[in-house]
Amino acid sequence: MNPEDLKAVSQSLRREILRTSHAAKIPHLGSCLSCVDLLVYLYWNILDIDAARPDAPDRDRFVLSKGHAAPALFQILAERGFYPKEHLATFGLNGSVFHEHPPAPGYLPGVEAATGSLGHGMPMALGMALAARMSGISYRCYALISDGECNEGTIWEAAMLAAAHEVDNLCVIVDFNGWQATGRSRDVMRLDPMEERWETFGWHAVTIDGHDFTAMGEAFEVCAETRGQPSVVIAQTVKGKGVSFMEDDNNWHYRIPDEDELRLALTELQDHQ
Amino acid sequence: MRNAFAHEITNLAVERQNLVLLSGDIGNRLFEEFKRLAPGRFLNCGVAETNMMSVAAGMALSGLRPVVYTITPFTTVRVLEQLRVDVCYHEAPVVIVGTGSGLSYAELGPTHHSLEDIAITRCLPGLNVLAPADSHELIAFLNEALESPSPTYIRIGKRGEPVLDPEGASPRIGIARTLRDGEDIAILCIGPITSEALRAAEMITADGPRVEVISMGTVKPLDVDFLDALARRCDRWITLEEHGLIGGLGSAVLEWLAGTRHAVQLTRIGVPDAFIHELGDQAFVRSSLGLDAPSIHSAIREAIA
Numbered sequence: 001m002n003p004e005d006l007k008a009v010s011q012s013l014r015r016e017i018l019r020t021s022h023a024a025k026i027p028h029l030g031s032c033l034s035c036v037d038l039l040v041y042l043y044w045n046i047l048d049i050d051a052a053r054p055d056a057p058d059r060d061r062f063v064l065s066k067g068h069a070a071p072a073l074f075q076i077l078a079e080r081g082f083y084p085k086e087h088l089a090t091f092g093l094n095g096s097v098f099h100e101h102p103p104a105p106g107y108l109p110g111v112e113a114a115t116g117s118l119g120h121g122m123p124m125a126l127g128m129a130l131a132a133r134m135s136g137i138s139y140r141c142y143a144l145i146s147d148g149e150c151n152e153g154t155i156w157e158a159a160m161l162a163a164a165h166e167v168d169n170l171c172v173i174v175d176f177n178g179w180q181a182t183g184r185s186r187d188v189m190r191l192d193p194m195e196e197r198w199e200t201f202g203w204h205a206v207t208i209d210g211h212d213f214t215a216m217g218e219a220f221e222v223c224a225e226t227r228g229q230p231s232v233v234i235a236q237t238v239k240g241k242g243v244s245f246m247e248d249d250n251n252w253h254y255r256i257p258d259e260d261e262l263r264l265a266l267t268e269l270q271d272h273q
Numbered sequence: 274m275r276n277a278f279a280h281e282i283t284n285l286a287v288e289r290q291n292l293v294l295l296s297g298d299i300g301n302r303l304f305e306e307f308k309r310l311a312p313g314r315f316l317n318c319g320v321a322e323t324n325m326m327s328v329a330a331g332m333a334l335s336g337l338r339p340v341v342y343t344i345t346p347f348t349t350v351r352v353l354e355q356l357r358v359d360v361c362y363h364e365a366p367v368v369i370v371g372t373g374s375g376l377s378y379a380e381l382g383p384t385h386h387s388l389e390d391i392a393i394t395r396c397l398p399g400l401n402v403l404a405p406a407d408s409h410e411l412i413a414f415l416n417e418a419l420e421s422p423s424p425t426y427i428r429i430g431k432r433g434e435p436v437l438d439p440e441g442a443s444p445r446i447g448i449a450r451t452l453r454d455g456e457d458i459a460i461l462c463i464g465p466i467t468s469e470a471l472r473a474a475e476m477i478t479a480d481g482p483r484v485e486v487i488s489m490g491t492v493k494p495l496d497v498d499f500l501d502a503l504a505r506r507c508d509r510w511i512t513l514e515e516h517g518l519i520g521g522l523g524s525a526v527l528e529w530l531a532g533t534r535h536a537v538q539l540t541r542i543g544v545p546d547a548f549i550h551e552l553g554d555q556a557f558v559r560s561s562l563g564l565d566a567p568s569i570h571s572a573i574r575e576a577i578a
Contacts, residue, residue, distance in 0.1 A: 057336060104363055105334060112334070113363065119361055123324045127331020128338075134293060134314060135336060154355075157324035164319075 001044045003213035010040045012029065013075045014242045015269050016088075020071055022262045026091025026100060030239040030252035032072040034177040035144060038235055039069075041216045042142060042173075043076050051081035054109040060139050061128045063113045065121025066146040066175060067101040073111075074098055079155070080111035119152025121145070122172055126158045129170040129230075140169045140224070148180025151189045156201070162230040163202030170230040171223045172203075177239035179250045198232045210235025243268055274430040274465065275372055277408035279303045281415055282340060286311035289419065291336060295329050297322045297343030299372075310446045326352040329367045330359035338366065338419055344378070345371030345387035345428055347448050353393055361397045367424045368415070374404070374428035375464055375515030376544075379558040383548045387428065391463075392520025394426045401425040403446065404463035404514075404522075406488040407436045410444040414490070417446045430465040437468060437488070449499040450488045456480035458509040458576055461489050463522045466515040466564060473569035482577045495525050504535035509576050511540045515564060518543040538578050542569060 017032050043049075047060045060153075064073050071091075078085040090096035097108050101116030112128070115121040125143035132139050149155060162170055180188055191197070196207040204226045208215040216233075223231035239253075240246030243265040257265060283306050286292045294307060297318045308315045322343060329339040330400075339532035341348060348371045349356070360367045371390060378385040396403045401423055405411040411429055418425035437452050443451050452467070453474055460470040467488050474484040485507065489496065503510075512523035523541030530537055544562055551561060559565045563572075 006522075061335075068314035108366075114358070117358055120355065122328055123327030123355075124331035124334070124359055127328035127333075128335045129331075129336045130316070130328065131332045134332075135291070137416075154321075154324050154327065157319075157321035158328070161318055161324060161328070163323065165316075247334060 006040055006044060006213045009044065009079070010037050011242065011269050012099075013040065013072065013079065015266055017071050018073045018243070018262060018265050020088065020091050020256060022067055022257050022259070025225065025256050026071050027254045027256060028071065029255070029257070030177070030246060031066065031146065032069045033243065034070050034237040034239045034247065035066070035175040036072045037211045037213070037241070038144065038173055038175060038216065038237070039072055039076050041213055041220070043080050045217065046220050047142070048139070048162045051110065054082060058137050058139050061112050061125060061141040063115065063121040063125040063141070063142045063143045064102060065115055065125070066118065066149055067115030067121065068185070069144075070100060070102045073102060077108070077110040080110070083108070103272060112268040118146070118149040119154040123154050123158040126162050126167060126170055129162070129167050130165065132169055133167075140171065142171050142173065143195070144173045145190060146180070147174060147176045147178065147185040148188070150174065150191055151180070159198070159201045159203065166228045167230045168227050169253060171220070172230070172232045174232060174234045175237050176234055177237045178248070179239045179253065181253055183250070194234050198234070202229055204229050204231040205234060209235040210237035211241055274408050274411055274434050275432050277305065277411055278370065278372070278429060279307065280417070281412045283307040283310055285415065285419060286314060287422045289338060291338050292419065293316060293332060293337050293339045295325050295339055295341045297325055297347055308346055316461070322347045323352050323355050326355035327359045330355070330363055330365040331480040333365035333367045338345070338368070340368045340370060342370045342372065344385060345390055346385060349387065349394060349426070351386070356394070356552060357397055360405055361399050364399055364422070365424060366422055368418045369424070369426045371428045373431050375430070375466065376555050376558050377431040379555040382552055386455065386549065388517040388544045389520070390428055391492055391516050391522070392524070395520060395525065398506070399423050400493070401446065401491070402428045403491050405429065405444070405490055406464060406467035407434055407438070409436050409438060410450065410488065410490050413444045413448055419468060428464065430483055434465040435468055437471060444490060447494050447496055449489045449496040450490055451485065452488055453484065453486040455483035455485035457484065458511065458573055459487060459503055459507050459556040460486040460511045460513055460569070461487050461522065461526060462488050462513045463492060464515050466470060466513060466559070469559070469564065469566045470513050470569055472566035473573060474568045476566060477573065484573060489522060492522055495529055497529055500526065500529060504533070504537055508536060509538050510578060511542060511569070511572055513542045513564070513569065515559070516543055519546060538576065540572055542572055
């Protein structure tokens with residue numbers, strides 16, 4: 001799909017994410033809006049998956065390691081046909097499968113891992129990538145992590161093991177929006193220089209604008225062709241991207257938009273389509 | 274027990290192409306044969322057990338049968354959240370093996386003692402918790418665990434523990450195994466310390482109480498059918514475990530008893546709620562904590578008195 005069409009999908013999903021957040025009182029809007037463009041690119045242009053066969057052994061795996069962006073993933077999976085969009089009407093209701101984090105695999109088609117506790121999804125994706133090699137099945141594994149998640153030691157344990165075993169069917173995407181729950185991520189725990197850090201761990205690393213679909217295309221193509229080492233795409237993103245009064249304002253990590261804010265946000269997203 | 278594990282897991286890897294062994298940088302020599310016969314299916318995950326547990330879960334979700342192996346505290350307490358979320362919550366059929374359990378590594382101090390592992394694994398939904406008494410049980414359990422759709426934790430001892438019932442029928446997960454018959458008092462055991470119970474029973478004179486010794490082997494799911502039948506014919510029980518008294522076999526039996534109308538007089542033998550600072554070899558520490566055959570013998574006499 002071309003960048004213009006991808007953008008239209010992204011903006012439409014942003015609106016759905018905002019509506020859901022407001023209606024179901026679901027937080028983490030900023031985190032969803034920073035990675036939705038990346039998710040759209042992966043699910044439309046990269047992942048070799050078939051909604052009709054969600055358990056196919058040779059499917060590509062995507063693990064949303066930053067599980068708090070589940071509201072974005074839920075919209076994407078519905079849009080890609082893993083379940084009817086109408087099911088999302090139950091979002092946040094008692095007994096619904098749609099709550100703040102992805103449920104366990106088997107409880108919702110298309111979900112590969114039940115994340116929410118940080119630092120788990122990427123190591124699990126590494127296990128899935130190693131399994132491809134050991135089973136002689138060819139598929140690729142992708143894990144989206146947040147910059148705050150890079151605080152977790154398991155991310156770096158997995159990084160070392162993946163490099164030692166030259167796991168080149170693993171690609172990690174860092175949604176580097178510069179914030180974690182309570183502050184600027186680089187102030188809480190030092191992350192810079194991010195790209196060099198991954199490189200010294202033995203990874204192919206590239207830094208891109210995480211809202212630029214053309215840049216994503218080039219970066220993911222190089223990752224797919226890289227042999228003998230895992231890849232990481234450090235996506236520089238804006239938390240709350242797409243809504244002027246949410247952009248780079250960390251209050252929207254937890255805040256829920258009221259009716260006026262929702263109307264204003266939806267208008268902005270309509271105008272900029 | 275450790276060598277029996279290495280031998281059997283190698284046999285199983287030859288039979289099963291989807292079996293993978295993950296180790297936390299231990300057992301290099303122990304698995305030479307495995308590496309030779311199942312090339313590419315031994316993964317040394319380094320001194321990074323938390324990541325190893327998540328990797329194993331990812332593998333299990335992708336159709337492999339991973340077996341995770343390292344020293345017990347590092348495959349249980351250290352990685353509790355990975356075990357809880359990535360393995361149990363995902364219902365990922367990982368087999369977790371803790372070696373050197375209980376006081377097997379007594380000399381290494383509390384960092385290497387595992388006296389809480391059953392308590393913390395037993396409360397994880399969907400996880401089978403096994404503590405085989407000998408290699409005979411271990412081998413049977415390992416084979417069965419690899420057929421199970423659920424994750425399984427197996428705590429094993431170290432080297433050189435005796436086989437307690439070489440002629441007996443093949444042990445099974447969830448089924449108590451009677452090693453010695455008796456009517457007056459029953460000792461319910463788990464793990465290699467079961468041999469101390471058998472020794473204690475041998476110390477009873479001909480006119481003393483007749484002691485039944487049972488390896489429970491499976492702490493979860495507990496063989497409640499056996500316990501129910503036992504309670505109907507014998508009302509004095511001792512539980513014996515090389516584990517803390519909080520949350521282990523004794524607790525599991527008490528929890529079950531509380532929901533029945535059986536009037537059983539239960540003595541629990543295990544490790545008190547304290548770290549062990551006076552170190553020595555396993556026999557010394559067992560003795561100083563009252564877990565050896567003479568102490569069990571005294572407990573039998575007190576229970577009968």
